[in-house]
Amino acid sequence: MSEQSSSVAEARRALAQRLREIRLDAGLTARALAGAAGWHESKCSRLEHGRTPPSDADLRAWTRYCGVPGLAPDLIAAARGIDGMYVEWRRMERAGLRHAQESVVPLWERTRQFRIYSSWLIPGPVQTPAYIRALLTALRDRRQLADDIDAAVEVRVAKQALLHGPRQFAVLLEESALRVRIGGAETMAGQLGHLLAVASLPSVSLGIIPAAADRSALWPTETFFMFDSEQVAVELVSAHLTVTQPREIRMYEDVFAALAELAVYGADARALITAAITALG
Incomplete structure (x- = not known):
């Protein structure tokens, strides 16, 4: 593979x-x-x-x-x-979605700098409960998992308390992630409004890569989470990949830095989010 x-x-x-x-x-x-x-x-x-x-x-x-x-x-x-580097979702989630959410709590708690890039979804730390529920419900149905959605949503929301501590979250989104409808128009409107709110937190740096950006040198890539400079988590269709090799971590650091150069921030980022809300009708 x-x-x-x-x-x-x-x-x-x-x-x-x-x-x-x-x-x-x-x-x-x-x-x-x-x-x-x-x-x-x-x-x-x-x-x-x-x-x-x-x-x-x-x-x-x-x-x-x-x-x-x-x-x-x-x-x-x-x-x-x-x-443990390559774990199929069915193995990670066989005890339920709540267990899968809880399994990463220790890693989150010991991390001080999060760098997150997502090409098509709003990432976990800045999701609303309704958006989380829509995502996890789809996963439950697609992977035929036990129905523990309420507990799984509770765990994921609880992890977001880390946004209000000493940690730093650098989040990069492709503009397309603002347009992919998860849970319907009402859920997306609430999610995008929440994104505007969390972008004002001192612990959060939010960058949006415009669809019109010149991607000649660096095109959209797989969604990844960087935990300090120790580990990278990559979400695949069938599995969860953990990258720990220093050489590869440096590659992800370089790619994240290059993607950050393509992004817009502040008022320009808010304008793209507002435009996505308006497009919901």
Whole structure:
């Protein structure tokens, strides 16, 4: 899957390379290590080339027979982290939408700088309850989830209290996000009016990228949330992708900065929002 090919594949390659280095430092051939561990010789090759994800038991055996059992906990933690980078929505939401909303609360609470880009939706921190309800109801129906909409809306609204603290929220929206009707005209009118209100908060910087902006160098991209400079969350159709590789995070930082240059702010941004409200009729 192409979405996995960056962070997940790179992390798997790095772990596989580390296993190879550990074996070579121990002076063992792949055949010798496989023999000691009771594996088929090809298993070492599959692990060292990232073709087979190592289990906890594999990593304990690898480090034990290479004479460095103390490395096992770190390697196991790294392997588990890779598994968490790409999570299908059905796995994340199998306990309900409320659980999915609650699962990110610790990350939100420890983040001080949020950078959010959305190409087609108003993002969570600045959504109204009615807009949230319309979105989550559609997700529930499309993914055939348990009906815990009321609780899920309550959790998402509660997270918005962070807007009134010491954190900073830089939000960039494509103008098209103002025009995509979620929940009908009344819900959208309320949402756009709320957007005008939250834009005045000292913790919020709201930029709108006009539809008429020259996109020759940088076209609209996937919606992403940046949590400080530690993690990026990307929302895909089928899954949630977590980017943690520093090199890739820097790429998202650069793209966010470039998108911010295309945006308008203040009175110009408010004019675009007001025009979208007027277009609702």
